[in-house]
Amino acid sequence: MSYEFTNQKQLRAAFWEAHPGLPRRRYRYAWTQADKTAELVYPTDTRVAFVDWLDAMHHDGRISESLANRATL
Numbered sequence: 073m074s075y076e077f078t079n080q081k082q083l084r085a086a087f088w089e090a091h092p093g094l095p096r097r098r099y100r101y102a103w104t105q106a107d108k109t110a111e112l113v114y115p116t117d118t119r120v121a122f123v124d125w126l127d128a129m130h131h132d133g134r135i136s137e138s139l140a141n142r143a144t145l
Contacts, residue, residue, distance in 0.1 A: 076134040080143050083135065087125055087145070094118045114145055 077083050088096070095115050102110030113119070122145045130140035 075136050075139070077129070077139065078136075080139070083126070083129075083139070083143050084145065087122055090125065091118075091121055094121055119145065 077086065088094075095118055098112040098114050100107065100110040101113045114122075126135075126140055126143055129135045130137060135143075
């Protein structure tokens with residue numbers, strides 16, 4: 073079977089192209105704003121849209137199951 077996307081870089085580019093209106097600015101996920109070591113994350117709407125889009129790509133057969141399982145935004 074030939075998949076349309078074979079790596080995460082291709083997936084991310086296609087996601088952002090398909091969703092240009094979603095916020096791209098990441099913020100620190102911490103209990104306090106003073107914690108400068110906290111992880112940078114995308115807003116919840118962006119993360120949920122990515123997971124839904126990724127799931128649809130897998131169900132449509134455009135990406136492999138292993139790529140769907142390891143892909144991150």
